Amino acid sequence: MDYVQNAFYDATHWNRDNSYGSLTATARALLDFDTPRGLRLNVSSLSSPNFATSYTLGSIGVVDGSLSYLYSSLPIKETSKSGEIELRHVIQGYRQLQELRRPDEQWWWEEWHQGKRVDKRDALLYGRLFLPHSTLEALYLRRISPTQQLKITSVSDSRLKSGGTILALFQHDTGKYSTEYLYSTDSALLGIRGLYNFGPDPRARAPSYTTAATTPTSPSAATLPSPSEGLHGRFSAGAELYYGLLNKSGGVSTGIRFATLPRHTGFPYTMTLNLNPLMGNLSCTYAVQAAPSLALCSRFDFNVYSYESDLQLGVELWRRRRKPDALDWARAKPGSKRKGDDGVAGVLKARVNQDWAVGVLWEGRLKDLLYTGGVTLDFRRRESPFRAVGLELQYSS
Template identity: 45%
Template structure:
């Protein structure tokens, strides 16, 4: 399950307008989420809180052989008012959905490249009882430039820890990253270039984009409307005198595409001889499928894995459930004249049944349609919010946000994968009341005597 702190970091990037998907490191993000999802081990509990719009905490306790846990803190200079912190209100698709369509590239006005920004987020996590500490600091320098520094401190690592620095430059059409690490003296560079789809409209006036940017009027929307991305990475270890490189390409449909959302990627590592193809498709609102095949030209070995994500539809909330809460009206005797047969006593006296008196007014109201009864019920007075009570005022009109209809559709998701070694991964994620849960297992079908390799459950609560 996606951790609360990662969800809060995503809220920071969303608040500052940074596109995490426009990076070479995120080229296979969709297929990896569908095929490489982790399965929990043992029992793990997580309590998180967004104490203020700028400060968040998280405490985790687990039991995998030994009792362990962690303490996390996060501070952001930008108020994360767009993040929904309460676990019972977090939209499940935002938290659990693996297939994420690419966001449209924003149009950057000229002259903003040199504008200084002081948006910063800092994150720290202490693992117990191992006493391992990890930290992360992200600083936005300008709308196109971001600096990131991460560090890990542990006595089990060489030299007691490692530090990784990264500079990211995102111009929309292309993105470049440079990195340096103390682990082996690693130096690296990677970049991504986009073309097709919405890229051609980045320098187009807004009026023209509104009329032609989505392809309306020229038949572009009827075709597969997507974006091509190609990139490469090159890294070299100055201490161990070794390096590596890789090339990759991706095609992904955009949200404005009318057809089925899909993502196809290919990566090549020429030094190791590995070639990888992956394909992911969102077959419907409740189902996503993915597959990946790896091939090595030196050993002629191939690996494949298929995965599935199936959402469970929440029971429809309709007026029928409200009718069940209304007590059934008392049965009203049917007038005898409306029946086809006379009573036995009337037949013996050679007469018709006497008509029954009309029901009283309250009975007539009771037999009215339940729908009208619901509409005629007096509206309950809404209690003021806590903030309004503190400020000695009434709530503003329409203070409550509209319900998320997309989130109300789903109650949970089942994720499954299978590889060529007959290893199965199952994961069921959902929400019960105010608790987010994740139940999963890894199964090895080749060892039927003890097929379950891992089995665990994670429970999260945030406020």
């Protein structure tokens, strides 16, 4: 489902990385990955380009499962067969920042038919029902304009305080900066997040498209000699602010990130620094892709008030299929339909923190089956270090 959602983002030219919430996406992918618990089976299918279903069956003590349906007004053209999906698209790993692309022009989206605008906004609907607990998740995603997106998520569960909760998120991304406004019905939480990218404004790089859609600042930026050619990385700064109207509590954090761009000639790396001034929490991460198939990440947390600290290390190892032999190109040429087969056999992720809590995850593909096996260990408890063991199987067509 995430895969389909991401495909939707890609299809609508939405940059997921350009948000304050994804500032530390790389570190989270390398350090905070979830290890499955128990046995889970996942069968999904993209029955039509617009409609996808997914069934999950899990057993953690009791058998539980979920049904989910997804509808996208925009046909999703990417393959959904688990035998052909590129593992890199399914597995969250080191997130290589791409060049900012200028947002679509407003008029690109316009469709005129017999003198009337007939274009519609793309939307995505998603629902998921967890069976034993009767929990319902719903998502409504709508691209309002090339720079705006509305995302409404809700959970209905009788165990929640008021029977459920709704979160509305309005995102505005111009490339140069992005802002998000959110509101949650739970204790009337209001939030605002912003991210600003230093460096050249992507909107200014195509002066030929100077239209009303561009902001007034673009001309000035355009006049500058574009320095982007010389830059190999991007520096971003962001902040978030939350305030709960009902419980009169809030939260603040700021963060900065420097990440190399694909243009960078050395190995790619990402550095972030997050600060929560209210709680005195400091977190810095450093992730590096030391080799095409190896990524390393470290994170250090420190609280200046309680002097609590935490250090986490993570590694991601991509296992490639055996070296393509010399004749591979010949075989691949005729019907290179299996472009998804990027030679990745699997990914091994491991993390460890200063308390010797270890998590290991192995994701790979077996024929047409995607599998994820994980284990969480806690070596402080010698007698029974296994915290969780799980295996997840996915098949999609």
